[in-house]
Amino acid sequence: MTAAPESAQKFDASRAGEYERQSRIALAGYEACHELAACMLAAALGPGREARVLVAGAGGGAREVVTAAALEPNWRFTAVDPSAPMLALARARLEESGLDARTEVVPGTVADLPEADDFDAATLIGVLHHLPGDEAKRAILRDIARRLRPGAPLILAGNHQAYASQPLLLAAWGERWRQQGAGPDEVEAKRAKILQGADPPHSEQAVADLLRDGGFEAPLRFFSSLFWGAWIARRAG
Template identity: 70%
Template sequence: MSAFPTAAQKFDPARANDYRAQSRIALAGYDACHELAACMLTATLGAGSTARVLVVGAGGGAQEILTAGLLEPNWRFTAVDPSAPMMEIALANLEQKGLLGRTEIHLGYVDDLTSDELFDAATLIGVLHHQPGEESKRQLLRSVASRLRPGAPLILAGNRYAYTSQPLLLAAWGERWRMQGATAEEVQAKLGKILEGADPPASEEVVAELLADAGFEQPTWFFSSLFWGACLAKRGKDHLA
């Protein structure tokens, strides 16, 4: 899942095919995070509400749409992802679950979307830590904010600590892979890959600062799994991102 070309290049056909299984090992509680994200959106928008939801980085399975769409039958979705192999997986899942008719597919970037029609909510799950440097993260959050109604909720989820700043969490992450059958050599290779392959915000405080700069209110954190955290933040009613 990604939103900018440098990140999109990571998700080639080979990685796209492995994504479903690998993501559930790398993130303990993958399904629970998505379920709670849907519950948080419903708690904010109201059960049985009608809403248009922007799903940024929907490729790789469209789990955000599958979960929220089951809970809220009146919601419609716009799925955005620049990776064709990842989007193909999302399309297959949406069609299988009968949600393709409620989803507009956009192979590209948030900046390509018109800003004339504003969304009632958005999700950004597993995307931000793939954006290199704070400026690209800030740009992405501003792009999302500019397409949301004032007061609309954003679900933001991803890794939110610098990996080397949390050696215990990094070691536990390696043990998680060993628990799933990886050898010691495979664990070291995976640890090396994560250290080179992503650039998470340095802390939850930095996440809050990035959100505030883009015009969002203070986030409410609702899920944590080692480096991963998920929060909900509303777009400020008086801020023009």
């Protein structure tokens, strides 16, 4: 779930080690979002068909691959991530799940892949809000679009809305950490970190605009959790 090389620097070995637990607290409905992402792709592709799926930002536990592969045995995956520690964790989870034979793991970014429309579908989950500025966000979406067949579906998921613009959601996010055992100082540290450490699109319309500029049709949202949203959109053309 990591992003471009500059953004990937914050996903060092210490963060990779805590990532799997932390991500499930930060995103209420973590497992459901991944399961629904696989369901939406299957609905768009057609049930039971073979497919090549590009997983951009697959570092961490490679949850996109592990979840979708268990539900769709005819899919194969190319998992890309620029963070070596996060990619190492992904490799470990793929090997534990017996999915390494169905998954090509590529260190680097989507731009490092051959530019050909070889993929039937793609996912970009938990990445976009880590990329600073709209141009970096457009760039990764364009890079993905160039490698998808026309009409192929993309699952895009991540935080949207400026965090400080939604104080009640931000407070609820902090309460979730408290309810999971974090003390007051830890909650405040995490709240400060999210306010300073990410640049989410500022609205759902901003997400749609980025997708349009990146080469995709209008998105359909299928999941929401506090600041988090998940959409499906097809490559234009």
